[in-house]
Amino acid sequence: MSALQALPLLGQSYDELELWLTSLGEPAYRARQLHQWLYTRNLQSLQEVTVFSKRWREAHADVPVGRSKVLLKTPSRDGTVKYLLGLKDGETIEAVGIPTAKRLSVCVSSQVGCPMACTFCATGKSGFARNLEVHEILDQVLTVQADFGRRVTHIVFMGMGEPLLNLKNLYTTVLRLNQDLGISQRNITISTVGVKGRIQALAQYKLQTTLAVSLHAPNQQLRCQLIPTAAFYPIEALLAECQVYVELTGRRLTFEYTLLKNINDQQAHARELAHRVRGFQSHINLIPYNPISDADYQRPSPRQIQTFLQVLENQRIPASVRQTRGVEESSACGQLRRQTLPEQEFVPECS
Structure with missing residues (x-):
C-alpha cells in the first residue's frame, strides 16, 4: 500500500x-x-x-475516502442548519450551514473541543480531545454543500476549537478549499482568541484570508476574567503581534468582541476599546452574547448594544453588530459543543 x-x-x-x-x-x-x-x-x-x-x-474498496457520519441535523427557523458529525474514533464535532439569498457560509470546527476555556463559550466548557485532520475539516464543507444542494461560497473558522493551534492542517485546508473547491481565500475567515507566536506564523503563509481576533475585553484584567488562557499572553503583546500581521500581509484585521451584560458592555469599555485599536487597519465586529446553559451571562439590551456601537462610531472606529443566526437551536457563535455519545449510538463507516 x-x-x-x-x-x-x-x-x-x-x-x-x-x-x-x-x-x-x-x-x-x-x-x-x-x-x-x-x-x-x-x-x-x-x-x-x-x-x-x-x-x-x-x-481498492478499503481505501478510505475520509467522510464522517451525520448523526444529527438541527434546522433553525431562519434557515440555519447545525450538523452533529461522528468521526472515525467516535468523537463528535458540530458544523453550521448559514444560507442567505446570495451566499452559503459554513462555520467549521478545527478541533474536537477547545483548550482555550473561554468562560462564555460552550465549546470551551466541553473539554479538548484533539486537532481535526484536513479531511475532517473539508468534510464539514462538503456535508453542508450536499445537504443544501448549492455551492458553498464562504467559510468561517469560528466553530469548535482554536484554529491557530492546528496551524499546519489549517493551512492545507485553506489550500484545498481554494484550489479544489474553488472558494476564494478572501471569502475565508480565520478566528483566533490569540496564541503567542501563531498569528505571526500564520502571516508567513501569505494567505489572502481574513483574520478575526477575539478580544472580548479592552484590558488585560477583564480579558483574563473572560479568557483564562489570556494570562499567558497579555493584550499588549497580542496587539503588537496583530500589528506585525498587518505589516506582513497588508490585510485588514477584524476584532471580535462579545457583549456581555454589565460585564464588558459599558460606554467606558467602548471608549477604552477604541483607544486600544486606534491606528489599526481594522474593523470591530460586536457579537451580542448567545446564551448557554452552563454560564451565568446575559445578553445586553438592544439599546445598550446600539449605545456601545455609537460610542465606537463617535470615536471613528469602524464597527458593526453581527446578525445572530440559529441561536434558538444552539447553532450560533459560542454555542457549539463537543458531545459524548453512548457507544452504541455511533458505528463508524468503512469509507
Whole structure:
C-alpha cells in the first residue's frame, strides 16, 4: 500500500491523486475523474465511482475516502442548519450551514473541543480531545454543500476549537478549499482568541484570508476574567503581534468582541476599546452574547448594544453588530459543543 493509499483521499490535491493512480498503473486522466467525484459529487466510498471498473473498485474498496457520519441535523427557523458529525474514533464535532439569498457560509470546527476555556463559550466548557485532520475539516464543507444542494461560497473558522493551534492542517485546508473547491481565500475567515507566536506564523503563509481576533475585553484584567488562557499572553503583546500581521500581509484585521451584560458592555469599555485599536487597519465586529446553559451571562439590551456601537462610531472606529443566526437551536457563535455519545449510538463507516 502506498503512503497516499494509507491516507483518506479527501484532502489530497489533484497532483497527489494523479501520482497515486499512476503508481497503480492507471492513466493520468483518471485523476481528473476521481478529483471531480471527490470534491464536487459528495463521494462517500470508492464503490460509487462508476467511471472506474467494478474490478478496480472492488480491489481498492478499503481505501478510505475520509467522510464522517451525520448523526444529527438541527434546522433553525431562519434557515440555519447545525450538523452533529461522528468521526472515525467516535468523537463528535458540530458544523453550521448559514444560507442567505446570495451566499452559503459554513462555520467549521478545527478541533474536537477547545483548550482555550473561554468562560462564555460552550465549546470551551466541553473539554479538548484533539486537532481535526484536513479531511475532517473539508468534510464539514462538503456535508453542508450536499445537504443544501448549492455551492458553498464562504467559510468561517469560528466553530469548535482554536484554529491557530492546528496551524499546519489549517493551512492545507485553506489550500484545498481554494484550489479544489474553488472558494476564494478572501471569502475565508480565520478566528483566533490569540496564541503567542501563531498569528505571526500564520502571516508567513501569505494567505489572502481574513483574520478575526477575539478580544472580548479592552484590558488585560477583564480579558483574563473572560479568557483564562489570556494570562499567558497579555493584550499588549497580542496587539503588537496583530500589528506585525498587518505589516506582513497588508490585510485588514477584524476584532471580535462579545457583549456581555454589565460585564464588558459599558460606554467606558467602548471608549477604552477604541483607544486600544486606534491606528489599526481594522474593523470591530460586536457579537451580542448567545446564551448557554452552563454560564451565568446575559445578553445586553438592544439599546445598550446600539449605545456601545455609537460610542465606537463617535470615536471613528469602524464597527458593526453581527446578525445572530440559529441561536434558538444552539447553532450560533459560542454555542457549539463537543458531545459524548453512548457507544452504541455511533458505528463508524468503512469509507
